[in-house]
Amino acid sequence: MKFVIIGGDxxxxxxxxxxxxxxxxxxxxxxxxxxxxxxxACGMPYNIADPERSMEDLxxxxxxxxxxxxxxxxxxxxxxTRIDRKAGKVIGVxxxxxxxxxxxxxxxxxxxxxxxxxxxxxxxxPGVMPLKxxxxxxxxxxxxxxxxxxxxxxxxxGYIGLEMCEALRARGIAVDMIKPGPIxxxxxxxxxxxxxxxxxTANGVNLYCGEGITAIESVDDGGLMVVGEHRKLPxxxxxxxxxxxxxxxxxxxxxxxxxxxxxVAVDAxxxxxxxxxxAAGDCADAIHVVTGEKCWIPLALRANRAGWAVxxxxxxxxxxxxxxxxxxxxxxFNMQVARTGLSLQEAREAGFDPxxxxxxxxxxxxxxxxxxxxxxxxxxxxxxxxxxxxxxxxTDGVAHRINAPxxxxxxxxxxxxxxxxxxxxxxxxxxxxxxxLTVANQLIKKL
Amino acid sequence: MKFVIIGGDxxxxxxxxxxxxxxxxxxxxxxxxxxxxxxxACGMPYNIADPERSMEDLxxxxxxxxxxxxxxxxxxxxxxTRIDRKAGKVIGVxxxxxxxxxxxxxxxxxxxxxxxxxxxxxxxxPGVMPLKxxxxxxxxxxxxxxxxxxxxxxxxxGYIGLEMCEALRARGIAVDMIKPGPIxxxxxxxxxxxxxxxxxTANGVNLYCGEGITAIESVDDGGLMVVGEHRKLPxxxxxxxxxxxxxxxxxxxxxxxxxxxxxVAVDAxxxxxxxxxxAAGDCADAIHVVTGEKCWIPLALRANRAGWAVxxxxxxxxxxxxxxxxxxxxxxFNMQVARTGLSLQEAREAGFDPxxxxxxxxxxxxxxxxxxxxxxxxxxxxxxxxxxxxxxxxTDGVAHRINAPxxxxxxxxxxxxxxxxxxxxxxxxxxxxxxxLTVANQLIKKL
Numbered sequence: 001m002k003f004v005i006i007g008g009d010x011x012x013x014x015x016x017x018x019x020x021x022x023x024x025x026x027x028x029x030x031x032x033x034x035x036x037x038x039x040x041a042c043g044m045p046y047n048i049a050d051p052e053r054s055m056e057d058l059x060x061x062x063x064x065x066x067x068x069x070x071x072x073x074x075x076x077x078x079x080x081t082r083i084d085r086k087a088g089k090v091i092g093v094x095x096x097x098x099x100x101x102x103x104x105x106x107x108x109x110x111x112x113x114x115x116x117x118x119x120x121x122x123x124x125x126p127g128v129m130p131l132k133x134x135x136x137x138x139x140x141x142x143x144x145x146x147x148x149x150x151x152x153x154x155x156x157x158g159y160i161g162l163e164m165c166e167a168l169r170a171r172g173i174a175v176d177m178i179k180p181g182p183i184x185x186x187x188x189x190x191x192x193x194x195x196x197x198x199x200x201t202a203n204g205v206n207l208y209c210g211e212g213i214t215a216i217e218s219v220d221d222g223g224l225m226v227v228g229e230h231r232k233l234p235x236x237x238x239x240x241x242x243x244x245x246x247x248x249x250x251x252x253x254x255x256x257x258x259x260x261x262x263x264v265a266v267d268a269x270x271x272x273x274x275x276x277x278x279a280a281g282d283c284a285d286a287i288h289v290v291t292g293e294k295c296w297i298p299l300a301l302r303a304n305r306a307g308w309a310v311x312x313x314x315x316x317x318x319x320x321x322x323x324x325x326x327x328x329x330x331x332x333f334n335m336q337v338a339r340t341g342l343s344l345q346e347a348r349e350a351g352f353d354p355x356x357x358x359x360x361x362x363x364x365x366x367x368x369x370x371x372x373x374x375x376x377x378x379x380x381x382x383x384x385x386x387x388x389x390x391x392x393x394x395t396d397g398v399a400h401r402i403n404a405p406x407x408x409x410x411x412x413x414x415x416x417x418x419x420x421x422x423x424x425x426x427x428x429x430x431x432x433x434x435x436x437l438t439v440a441n442q443l444i445k446k447l
Numbered sequence: 448m449k450f451v452i453i454g455g456d457x458x459x460x461x462x463x464x465x466x467x468x469x470x471x472x473x474x475x476x477x478x479x480x481x482x483x484x485x486x487x488a489c490g491m492p493y494n495i496a497d498p499e500r501s502m503e504d505l506x507x508x509x510x511x512x513x514x515x516x517x518x519x520x521x522x523x524x525x526x527x528t529r530i531d532r533k534a535g536k537v538i539g540v541x542x543x544x545x546x547x548x549x550x551x552x553x554x555x556x557x558x559x560x561x562x563x564x565x566x567x568x569x570x571x572x573p574g575v576m577p578l579k580x581x582x583x584x585x586x587x588x589x590x591x592x593x594x595x596x597x598x599x600x601x602x603x604x605g606y607i608g609l610e611m612c613e614a615l616r617a618r619g620i621a622v623d624m625i626k627p628g629p630i631x632x633x634x635x636x637x638x639x640x641x642x643x644x645x646x647x648t649a650n651g652v653n654l655y656c657g658e659g660i661t662a663i664e665s666v667d668d669g670g671l672m673v674v675g676e677h678r679k680l681p682x683x684x685x686x687x688x689x690x691x692x693x694x695x696x697x698x699x700x701x702x703x704x705x706x707x708x709x710x711v712a713v714d715a716x717x718x719x720x721x722x723x724x725x726a727a728g729d730c731a732d733a734i735h736v737v738t739g740e741k742c743w744i745p746l747a748l749r750a751n752r753a754g755w756a757v758x759x760x761x762x763x764x765x766x767x768x769x770x771x772x773x774x775x776x777x778x779x780f781n782m783q784v785a786r787t788g789l790s791l792q793e794a795r796e797a798g799f800d801p802x803x804x805x806x807x808x809x810x811x812x813x814x815x816x817x818x819x820x821x822x823x824x825x826x827x828x829x830x831x832x833x834x835x836x837x838x839x840x841x842t843d844g845v846a847h848r849i850n851a852p853x854x855x856x857x858x859x860x861x862x863x864x865x866x867x868x869x870x871x872x873x874x875x876x877x878x879x880x881x882x883x884l885t886v887a888n889q890l891i892k893k894l
Contacts, residue, residue, distance in 0.1 A: 046874055060813055204581050328873075331873060339872070368493060403851040422772045422774045423788075425489070426846065
């Protein structure tokens with residue numbers, strides 16, 4: 001078996017390593033266009049925040065280890081340009097401009113996602129940078145370390161934009177954030193997103209929602225000027241964080257099916273419409289467990305899990321993934337933000353008859369020192385009583401709390417089922433009724 | 448409807464309040480033998496640890512509020528001595544030695560549990576104290592505040608003993624702990640209980656397991672001497688924390704069925720063998736969701752939830768509780784300890800064919816500052832693949848993590864189901880694969 005993997009990031013390297021563990025006799029070739037494999041992309045903002053830490057800390061395993069210890073034929077600097085399904089091979093070019101071809105018995109497209117680049121004059125100026133690859137992260141860090149960066153503008157207010165805003169503030173850089181969409185965290189219930197927005201602005205960051213960038217200009221002193229629809233924002237550094245797009249071009253050109261958001265369409269075994277070709281990670285879609293419909297939610301755990309599933313399936317184990325519930329957590333300044341499942345709006349769009357409750361609760365027991373406010377929302381379906389989603393914001397004890405409703409979503413629990421759950425209680429960790437139970441106790445009255 | 452409740456703690460007051468909310472026209476009488484209702488018993492060790500805080504901080508709602516605002520006929524200082532089922536009334540005596548009788552249409556036994564008092568000479572000496580009621584807590588705190596307490600012995604090593612050991616150390620008191628059982632935290636997998644034991648001894652506490660106390664003696668300087676089987680331990684204060692016993696005497700004398708550990712036997716609606724009489728809270732048993740068998744696990748959340756269920760059932764709503772999975776968390780010094788479901792040994796005793804895996808994982812992402820070691824065990828059934836239990840110990844991010852497997856136990860998930868769960872990930876909060884998933888990924892290989 002000759003198993004060729006395009007892309008050496010989370011999904012690709014997970015699949016490569018597991019395939020060699022399962023079946024050491026398989027030939028596993030990974031074609032990675034960059035020089036970097038197996039690094040913690042999500043850790044980049046935290047690393048950039050700390051001038052004492054090296055970007056190399058983020059590398060989990062070096063290419064040589066995969067080659068020598070795992071016996072993976074890992075070829076960095078190899079960019080695939082075409083898949084020839086009929087011939088069962090991929091065609092590409094190396095960083096030295098050498099053409100190559102590689103035959104496969106099984107192929108895995110793990111090409112990930114790329115930053116969406118807004119079509120704006122000046123987006124390619126030096127000092128305007130996205131953050132997706134390790135190379136991007138290094139470039140931003142070197143720029144901050146070596147230039148006199150006093151002011152930055154971040155285009156976009158997603159997870160990466162917000163994490164970068166905290167990182168830049170930690171480096172003493174003034175930050176403005178701007179995006180064309182009118183609503184800050186549009187997937188979040190308004191009461192909760194306001195808490196996050198307040199935390200960001202309390203840390204000296206200006207938020208300009210509903211304002212597109214029309215141009216980025218070079219100015220005389222060597223700096224930049226971000227021209228918005230209603231204002232001009234001077235900057236020494238511009239972070240372009242306007243979301244990501246699946247890298248599905250190779251799949252499209254090879255005639256494979258794509259679906260939602262242009263991601264490669266896969267079944268529960270991660271097979272594309274060609275059963276010798278798998279796709280997974282940020283370039284591929286998934287079933288949303290709550291809606292039963294396809295979705296594209298590019299997150300790290302799914303990429304790793306799906307990479308393993310591909311490996312097992314290539315090795316003949318027949319692993320089917322149930323799908324995702326869209327659980328996501330992030331931190332911005334002191335605020336922890338978490339979500340799982342559907343928002344009220346998403347639930348409506350998916351055809352449910354949803355009800356939502358928003359509560360405030362304490363993170364620790366009555367009168368326990370260090371107890372902080374947690375804002376929690378929960379959404380359930382009036383027709384079936386089913387739990388559909390939950391969101392949470394607070395400075396203490398938010399992130400791990402979201403996993404209880406996340407598991408309940410996988411189990412298809414009703415809100416009434418969830419209320420019965422025997423969760424842990426001790427005064428240093430929560431009230432007797434955990435906030436996720438308190439919100440469920442309120443929600444059941446509306447269903 | 449005249450609804451009489453014996454006991455004004457968590458279960459009793461939850462039921463009283465909810466009944467009046469459901470049906471304001473119902474007459475609700477609570478007979479409480481002490482003066483204290485609705486206080487955070489679990490918060491007492493933390494309060495005792497802090498000389499600046501008043502014990503009154505633990506009172507959630509004062510008796511007058513229940514009486515005036517909730518219109519509950521709350522009678523403190525009223526001890527019930529007998530239930531006359533035939534006549535449908537309870538008989539008792541007040542703190543002023545006045546006899547009383549009270550007729551009921553529905554009766555709720557919420558008498559809780561009492562500290563187990565070892566049959567040892569000197570157990571009744573001044574300076575030997577249990578910790579269960581608020582009166583106990585106040586007595587201990589006054590004793591520490593007013594006497595020169597330099598050395599304490601704690602008899603017992605359960606949650607309360609360990610929480611008190613931390614509290615006393617915080618007050619600068621030297622602590623020895625002693626118990627007859629040979630194993631520290633016998634319900635915990637040995638690798639994890641060793642981590643907890645190490646934390647306790649690292650904080651200067653001596654642990655003497657496998658050693659019964661034969662006597663407590665008064666010594667000349669006004670102190671105490673705890674006489675163990677192999678040593679004598681001087682003490683200014685002895686905390687008796689050898690577990691609790693359900694207060695089921697009233698039920699037994701009334702001819703109601705009792706079961707495991709002598710607790711009052713109830714069905715899913717909290718009805719005793721007399722369908723006009725309910726029981727719930729620390730005096731009553733429950734179904735264990737994992738084994739399907741009766742168990743007696745007296746914990747606060749269950750007491751509150753069961754109190755609500757009694758209220759709803761008295762009001763005709765027909766609420767059935769699914770049962771408990773034995774989720775419990777506590778903190779001792781910097782260590783967070785959590786469990787849910789069955790240990791390996793408990794699973795064997797319940798007739799499963801269990802396998803266990805113990806792993807070490809990180810509490811935060813690779814290379815993220817503040818990341819600490821978490822020790823996790825998980826138990827599954829070889830025959831059915833079912834998840835049976837999990838345990839966790841660590842200084843960071845343990846307590847709330849236990850709730851994901853707890854929900855999975857309620858849902859009857861297999862380990863293979865649990866592995867599919869889409870849990871949250873961000874570097875400040877965990878690795879990509881949360882420790883509870885990593886342990887499940889290992890466990891599945893053994894099933």
